[in-house]
Amino acid sequence: xxxxxxxxxxxxxxxxxxxxxxxxxxxxxxxxxxxxxxxxxxxxxxxxxxxxxxxxxxxxxxxxxxxxxxxxxxxxxxxxxxxxxxxxxxxxxxxxxxxxxxxxxxxxxxxxxxxxxxxxxxxxxxx
Amino acid sequence: xxxxxxxxxxxxxxxxxxxxxxxxxxxxxxxxxxxxxxxxxxxxxxxxxxxxxxxxxxxxxxxxxxxxxxxxxxxxxxxxxxxxxxxxxxxxxxxxxxxxxxxxxxxxxxxxxxxxxxxxxxxxxxxx
Numbered sequence: 001x002x003x004x005x006x007x008x009x010x011x012x013x014x015x016x017x018x019x020x021x022x023x024x025x026x027x028x029x030x031x032x033x034x035x036x037x038x039x040x041x042x043x044x045x046x047x048x049x050x051x052x053x054x055x056x057x058x059x060x061x062x063x064x065x066x067x068x069x070x071x072x073x074x075x076x077x078x079x080x081x082x083x084x085x086x087x088x089x090x091x092x093x094x095x096x097x098x099x100x101x102x103x104x105x106x107x108x109x110x111x112x113x114x115x116x117x118x119x120x121x122x123x124x125x126x127x
Numbered sequence: 128x129x130x131x132x133x134x135x136x137x138x139x140x141x142x143x144x145x146x147x148x149x150x151x152x153x154x155x156x157x158x159x160x161x162x163x164x165x166x167x168x169x170x171x172x173x174x175x176x177x178x179x180x181x182x183x184x185x186x187x188x189x190x191x192x193x194x195x196x197x198x199x200x201x202x203x204x205x206x207x208x209x210x211x212x213x214x215x216x217x218x219x220x221x222x223x224x225x226x227x228x229x230x231x232x233x234x235x236x237x238x239x240x241x242x243x244x245x246x247x248x249x250x251x252x253x254x255x
Contacts, residue, residue, distance in 0.1 A: 049253070118172045
């Protein structure tokens with residue numbers, strides 16, 4: 001990669017920036033969502049694990065209750081946000097230029113699409 | 128970082144001769160499991176979506192989720208989620224500046240591998 005010649009000291013160029021040329025917000029956001037998921041996921045695994053393989057009526061019954069529905073929504077949104085930001089890190093590590101941009105845009109679009117589908121399911125079951 | 132000196136030299140770490148070791152393997156596995164988890168997540172939320180939509184959709188999703196293919200994806204995802212979970216906790220510990228000496232890091236590495244398998248088995252037993 002060719003770098004433009006600028007009169008910047010190495011420190012000035014690096015300060016507050018990682019490989020992605022933004023600050024530490026990304027890392028902090030990953031930490032926050034990781035702690036959130038650490039509380040959400042174990043309970044969610046049990047609820048989903050018990051519901052998997054049961055009849056449709058039982059599945060609808062489980063996820064129409066407030067706690068499983070809200071928990072499943074939180075895991076969906078927080079989990080996908082955590083996933084998309086993790087995938088963003090991988091795109092930034094392995095891709096450059098146009099391919100990187102497309103991978104980043106695709107990741108965000110994918111994350112929100114799946115979020116919308118999941119929320120639609122939860123709302124339809126709840127109502 | 129700086130472009131002051133561009134010296135031709137081998138890149139470090141030199142991957143062909145780099146000895147595989149536990150902290151390295153467990154770190155790579157964290158990224159692999161995190162990304163692979165999208166398959167298990169998609170299957171579960173697709174199954175939920177089908178349950179929400181209609182009987183016909185649910186029959187298909189339920190058949191896939193309870194087939195040998197579904198068993199492999201979901202059981203693999205269960206291990207992946209526990210592995211990624213423990214690795215994430217280790218990341219928080221490392222970030223706080225603890226456990227970075229080699230003996231402790233090695234113990235934590237084995238903790239991830241053994242712990243993830245144990246938690247997977249426990250979860251399967253609990254939800255059965």
